[in-house]
Amino acid sequence: xxxxxxxxxxxxxxxxxxxxxxxxxxxxxxxxxxxxxxxxxxxxxxxxxxxxxxxxxxxxxxxxxxxxxxxxxxxxxxxxxxxxxxxxxxxxxxxxxxxxxxxxxxxxxxxxxxxxxxxxxxxxxxxxxxxxxxxxxxxxxxxxxxxxxxxxxxxxxxxxxxxxxxxxxxxxxxxxxxxxxxxxxxxxxxxxxxxxxxxxxxxxxxxxxxxxxxxxxxxxxxxxxxxxxxxxxxxxxxxxxxxxxxxxxxxxxxxxxxxxxxxxxxxxxxxxxxxxxxxxxxxxxxxxxxxxxxxxxxxxxxxxxxxxxxxxxxxxxxxx
Numbered sequence: 001x002x003x004x005x006x007x008x009x010x011x012x013x014x015x016x017x018x019x020x021x022x023x024x025x026x027x028x029x030x031x032x033x034x035x036x037x038x039x040x041x042x043x044x045x046x047x048x049x050x051x052x053x054x055x056x057x058x059x060x061x062x063x064x065x066x067x068x069x070x071x072x073x074x075x076x077x078x079x080x081x082x083x084x085x086x087x088x089x090x091x092x093x094x095x096x097x098x099x100x101x102x103x104x105x106x107x108x109x110x111x112x113x114x115x116x117x118x119x120x121x122x123x124x125x126x127x128x129x130x131x132x133x134x135x136x137x138x139x140x141x142x143x144x145x146x147x148x149x150x151x152x153x154x155x156x157x158x159x160x161x162x163x164x165x166x167x168x169x170x171x172x173x174x175x176x177x178x179x180x181x182x183x184x185x186x187x188x189x190x191x192x193x194x195x196x197x198x199x200x201x202x203x204x205x206x207x208x209x210x211x212x213x214x215x216x217x218x219x220x221x222x223x224x225x226x227x228x229x230x231x232x233x234x235x236x237x238x239x240x241x242x243x244x245x246x247x248x249x250x251x252x253x254x255x256x257x258x259x260x261x262x263x264x265x266x267x268x269x270x271x272x273x274x275x276x277x278x279x280x281x282x283x284x285x286x287x288x289x290x291x292x293x294x295x296x297x298x299x300x301x302x303x304x305x306x307x308x309x310x311x312x313x314x315x316x317x318x319x320x
Contacts (some may be wrong), residue, residue, distance in 0.1 A: 025055075114167075118137050228270050
């Protein structure tokens with residue numbers, strides 16, 4: 001057990017928060033991470049309230065431990081927030097200026113509020129807005145990247161300016177990294193890339209294979225995968241192979257999926273990560289991955305991933 005201000009606040013045993021990863025986050029993955037003692041999360045973005053309720057019902061059936069709901073501000077649906085806030089331990093916001101009214105709404109519903117930030121100024125605004133904890137996202141992250149600094153310079157600056165617990169995000173994929181940022185003053189970590197290859201993940205099998213085969217240097221910063229993106233313009237952490245495959249692709253649509261009896265086609269460079277059910281050129285889709293991708297060696301149960309990293313971090317911290 002690695003007890004920190006974050007674990008005491010949230011009521012979990014392990015200072016790990018599962019990152020928001022859109023449709024890659026199945027209720028099964030979120031529940032498995034929570035059951036392993038960390039804070040599992042599920043993302044609700046661009047879906048209907050009824051669909052969000054079904055996913056939340058499934059998650060609640062699978063775990064009685066604390067979990068979070070990740071909300072992207074450009075996709076904010078107050079109906080979903082009203083439904084989710086009374087049931088989640090944490091409502092986790094990203095990609096927007098910290099909003100005191102949203103934080104108050106979450107608190108009134110009985111949940112904690114967190115905000116992922118990319119700068120010290122944004123972290124200070126999040127604390128002033130009333131957030132219970134903050135996530136400092138470094139440039140090493142996968143997916144949409146909020147700021148321009150590497151994790152350690154950003155974390156150091158944020159820790160100097162705020163008093164609430166701060167989690168470190170970006171490039172965290174093993175126990176050594178966890179021990180390092182905890183020793184530096186972080187109250188925990190936020191991780192996504194390592195869990196793409198969890199057994200419970202909803203990532204497409206070809207996406208999982210690409211992540212396992214990749215090295216740290218295969219995660220590159222790009223402004224591509226910008227088509228139909230409400231969060232753009234943005235910098236993204238994506239596998240180099242995905243960028244090259246999309247650039248080489250000559251058609252208009254790289255993949256398609258049938259959901260609810262309707263076929264959806266994905267345009268080239270649209271920022272949708274490949275989840276199970278897609279058919280087509282999966283390698284040319286938005287295969288998001290942070291610089292911790294080199295730590296993904298094989299498919300493992302989420303509980304095994306958590307236990308492995310916590311054991312390594314605990315040994316290193318005790319040795320220090």
